[in-house]
Amino acid sequence: xxxxxSEDQTSAxxxxxxxxxxxxxxxxxxVVFNPTDVDDILQDVAVTAMEKAAQYDSxxxxxxxxxxxxARIHVRRFLEQQRKRRTNQPTFSSAFVDAAFEHSIGxxxxxASLTALRDCLRRxxxxxxxxxxxxHEPEMSATRLARETGYTDSRLSRTLNSLYAVLMKCIQSHLxx
Numbered sequence: 001x002x003x004x005x006s007e008d009q010t011s012a013x014x015x016x017x018x019x020x021x022x023x024x025x026x027x028x029x030x031v032v033f034n035p036t037d038v039d040d041i042l043q044d045v046a047v048t049a050m051e052k053a054a055q056y057d058s059x060x061x062x063x064x065x066x067x068x069x070x071a072r073i074h075v076r077r078f079l080e081q082q083r084k085r086r087t088n089q090p091t092f093s094s095a096f097v098d099a100a101f102e103h104s105i106g107x108x109x110x111x112a113s114l115t116a117l118r119d120c121l122r123r124x125x126x127x128x129x130x131x132x133x134x135x136h137e138p139e140m141s142a143t144r145l146a147r148e149t150g151y152t153d154s155r156l157s158r159t160l161n162s163l164y165a166v167l168m169k170c171i172q173s174h175l176x177x
Contacts, residue, residue, distance in 0.1 A: 010053040016063045017046055024071055031075060031097050033164055035142065041078055045071045072097060116174030120167050128163055135160060 017024075024045065028038045048070050056066055075097055121129055135145055146156040 009056050009058075010050060012058070012063060013049050013053040013056060013067070017049055017067060020064060020067065024067070027068065028071060028075055029136070032078060033160065037078065041071070041074050044074050048074070116171045117167070119174065120170035123170065124163065124166070131159065132163055132167075 021042070024042060025038060028041050029035075032038050032041060045067070049067050052070070056063065079097070121132070124132070131145075131149065134140060134149075135142065142156060142160075143153060145151075146153050149156070151159065
């Protein structure tokens with residue numbers, strides 16, 4: 001009987017993970033900007049969720065919250081590794097990671113972080129705003145955006161990373177007030 005329950009849990013985790021992939025991807029992309037890193041993190045989340053499926057207890061936790069929790073842990077680890085590799089590179093705080101996940105997954109509204117993001121985006125030049133917004137359109141790859149805007153891949157990457165750093169500092173300043 002216990003084996004059957006474990007199979008049901010594994011099936012439920014696999015099904016939910018497959019259905020929630022767009023929301024999980026959006027949550028991870030809110031704080032991790034390199035698409036390859038996002039894919040790697042999501043793959044790690046899937047492996048962890050499947051390995052721990054037998055531990056999932058549907059009577060205590062919603063499956064979406066459980067998988068989002070696993071994803072948060074992986075994102076935090078990734079950001080910590082990034083911080084260690086690039087000591088001068090700003091990274092998001094745990095509070096911001098939580099807020100991004102809550103908004104992307106739809107767990108809780110986060111008006112403070114959304115207000116901060118809107119305010120910080122308004123401080124950018126219109127061209128910079130448009131570049132960021134276009135990069136995060138569904139199905140928009142960095143290569144395609146570079147081609148459409150006349151940037152080289154490396155110039156676009158440098159420009160976006162610099163804009164992300166500016167936004168990150170601005171948002172965290174707002175949230176820490």
